[in-house]
Amino acid sequence: LKGSVKLSEATLAQMEESLVACDMGSETAQAIVREVEEAMKREEKADSDLLVRHLREAVLKRLLKTDSNWVLPNPVVVLLVGVNGAGKTTTAGKLASRFSSDGRKVLLAAGDTFRAAAEEQLTEWASRAKVEIVRGAHGAAPSAVVFDSLKSGLSHGTDCFIVDTAGRLHNRQNLMEELKKVVRVVEKAAPGVKQEKWLVLDANTGQNAINQAKEFNREMELTGIVLTKLDGTAKGGIVVALSEQLGLPVRYLGVGEGLEDLIPFEPKMFAEALVP
Amino acid sequence: QLTEKIQKVFKNLRGQGKLTEENIQEALKQVRLALLEADVNVETTKLFLERVKVKALGKEVSLSLSPGQVMVKIVHDELIQLLTPKDKNANKLKFAPAPPTLILLAGLQGTGKTTTAAKLALWLKKDGRRPGLVAADLVRPAAIDQLATLAKEIDVPIFKPEPGEKALDVCLRAVKTCLQNNANILILDTAGRLQIDEDMMKEIAEIHQKLKPTNIMLVVDAMTGQNAVNVAQAFHARLPLTGLVLTKADGDARGGAIFSITSVTGVPIQFMGVSEKMEGLEPFYPDRMASRILG
Ligand SMILES: Nc1nc2c(ncn2[C@@H]2O[C@H](COP(=O)(O)OP(=O)(O)OP(=O)(O)O)[C@@H](O)[C@H]2O)c(=O)[nH]1
Numbered sequence: 001l002k003g004s005v006k007l008s009e010a011t012l013a014q015m016e017e018s019l020v021a022c023d024m025g026s027e028t029a030q031a032i033v034r035e036v037e038e039a040m041k042r043e044e045k046a047d048s049d050l051l052v053r054h055l056r057e058a059v060l061k062r063l064l065k066t067d068s069n070w071v072l073p074n075p076v077v078v079l080l081v082g083v084n085g086a087g088k089t090t091t092a093g094k095l096a097s098r099f100s101s102d103g104r105k106v107l108l109a110a111g112d113t114f115r116a117a118a119e120e121q122l123t124e125w126a127s128r129a130k131v132e133i134v135r136g137a138h139g140a141a142p143s144a145v146v147f148d149s150l151k152s153g154l155s156h157g158t159d160c161f162i163v164d165t166a167g168r169l170h171n172r173q174n175l176m177e178e179l180k181k182v183v184r185v186v187e188k189a190a191p192g193v194k195q196e197k198w199l200v201l202d203a204n205t206g207q208n209a210i211n212q213a214k215e216f217n218r219e220m221e222l223t224g225i226v227l228t229k230l231d232g233t234a235k236g237g238i239v240v241a242l243s244e245q246l247g248l249p250v251r252y253l254g255v256g257e258g259l260e261d262l263i264p265f266e267p268k269m270f271a272e273a274l275v276p
Numbered sequence: 277q278l279t280e281k282i283q284k285v286f287k288n289l290r291g292q293g294k295l296t297e298e299n300i301q302e303a304l305k306q307v308r309l310a311l312l313e314a315d316v317n318v319e320t321t322k323l324f325l326e327r328v329k330v331k332a333l334g335k336e337v338s339l340s341l342s343p344g345q346v347m348v349k350i351v352h353d354e355l356i357q358l359l360t361p362k363d364k365n366a367n368k369l370k371f372a373p374a375p376p377t378l379i380l381l382a383g384l385q386g387t388g389k390t391t392t393a394a395k396l397a398l399w400l401k402k403d404g405r406r407p408g409l410v411a412a413d414l415v416r417p418a419a420i421d422q423l424a425t426l427a428k429e430i431d432v433p434i435f436k437p438e439p440g441e442k443a444l445d446v447c448l449r450a451v452k453t454c455l456q457n458n459a460n461i462l463i464l465d466t467a468g469r470l471q472i473d474e475d476m477m478k479e480i481a482e483i484h485q486k487l488k489p490t491n492i493m494l495v496v497d498a499m500t501g502q503n504a505v506n507v508a509q510a511f512h513a514r515l516p517l518t519g520l521v522l523t524k525a526d527g528d529a530r531g532g533a534i535f536s537i538t539s540v541t542g543v544p545i546q547f548m549g550v551s552e553k554m555e556g557l558e559p560f561y562p563d564r565m566a567s568r569i570l571g
Pocket residue numbers: 082083084085086087088089090091112115165166167168200228229230231232253254255256257261385386416468470
């Protein structure tokens with residue numbers, strides 16, 4: 001028998017706990033631990049470096065289930081959705097700056113017409129990113145503002161729309177209906193323009209992220225995730241479960257409150273950060 | 277459902293008179309899964325299961341309750357007990373012997389501090405008090421506009437930063453001038469901050485040192501995961517927290533993080549945010565929270 005490392009119950013439990021501590025969830029954590037246990041059986045020595053390597057591979061294989069040869073379509077409408085306080089408005093500003101530096105003609109659409117000072121906040125970000133913004137009257141129907149933004153932008157040569165929306169809890173049916181209306185309006189106003197519909201998710205979020213992703217995905221077919229606040233101590237391991245269970249890829253990571261604090265998602269680096 | 281899962285575990289326990297180490301082991305596994313699924317911290321879960329095990333061992337299984345029912349009741353009661361502060365008045369706001377009473381709000385970015393500040397102001401106003409809001413977030417774009425808009429909506433005075441003022445300065449000036457502005461309770465809204473951001477933690481620690489607020493509340497998002505305890509312990513080390521506010525409780529997050537935080541720090545849960553509206557603030561009920569966490 002070539003390899004036959006048998007990991008102790010204590011080691012297996014410790015592995016599972018550290019994965020759960022990253023918010024990976026016990027189902028994903030236990031599946032990964034079983035895989036690593038099997039992989040170690042083919043090894044000759046119970047070397048901790050080997051253990052780390054197998055753990056990272058198990059995480060990476062789940063992250064790689066979703067395509068990573070993605071480029072931003074041209075033209076494109078990027079719709080940012082998610083629960084309250086996740087970082088949508090800030091992310092809209094960061095994306096606007098990044099895509100504008102990439103040579104796109106960017107327009108920010110102030111689709112949050114509900115929350116106090118929402119439009120003012122996005123306007124400040126538009127000014128920092130040096131991009132145009134279209135906003136409506138506070139309290140106007142979001143779909144009307146989005147429609148006007150797209151129509152106006154298309155007639156002025158915009159090729160990259162970034163639509164900010166109001167935070168909403170996924171269990172609020174009326175708010176989810178409002179969002180579906182916004183999606184329909186995007187299709188009406190910019191027919192044939194590729195849509196990116198991204199769930200903005202706070203890295204501090206626990207298992208509820210699965211419900212969030214499932215619900216938003218069911219209502220509007222998400223095409224990706226932006227994971228924010230990774231400059232904090234939360235690990236964001238839940239995206240491993242989201243990639244495996246829902247096939248949702250992470251596109252960008254928010255790593256701070258500044259305009260430049262956004263980096264493209266890189267699966268290998270993320271796996272290494274989860275399993276240091 | 278946890279109750280059904282535990283009932284299943286004990287289905288073959290007919291006729292065995294007691295709960296033993298062996299037969300509750302599988303039930304404890306089910307409880308563990310339920311708690312982790314509810315975002316209770318891994319370490320907090322371990323300690324909780326130990327307590328449940330001690331309570332469960334040797335429990336007589338009566339004819340009126342199945343072993344599964346006994347088990348679930350122990351878990352439920354233990355959770356309620358840990359969510360209930362020892363001091364019955366711990367979950368109420370404290371008022372200073374001499375006005376103004378200060379309420380300092382702290383927490384990570386986006387947890388709901390600004391919204392909660394206004395909700396608290398309305399709560400106090402309805403209680404016959406004279407609250408004032410202090411806009412001490414000089415970081416987030418349009419943060420001051422946001423609080424000012426809410427202050428106008430609930431008709432409460434607001435203190436906004438003057439040119440050149442830092443967070444501490446606007447708080448000091450508000451304390452100096454609030455009584456003549458008809459406000460004897462000040463709610464200090466601060467910028468969201470990471471517990472590992474030394475400059476920002478120093479800023480809020482200084483506000484505490486110079487103003488000694490009677491109430492210092494950590495605002496926690498109900499959907500927070502395993503990181504909750506790290507964050508809360510760090511804040512509690514720099515600020516003597518007097519209460520926790522659980523926000524966005526109208527979502528379907530189980531809210532286990534708040535249980536982890538209160539059991540690790542001993543800080544009582546005082547309020548729940550249950551909507552985006554200004555009326556969306558409720559007192560905290562341990563038994564409701566226990567049922568919610570257990571799913
Ligand atoms: N540290 C850190 N903070 C962030 C990041 N992204 C956003 N934030 C902060 O999180 C808070 C909430 O951000 P917003 O952009 O207002 O979030 P939102 O999703 O638009 O919120 P609502 O519109 O109210 O639902 C702000 O204080 C941001 O500065 C990030 O990557 N890191």
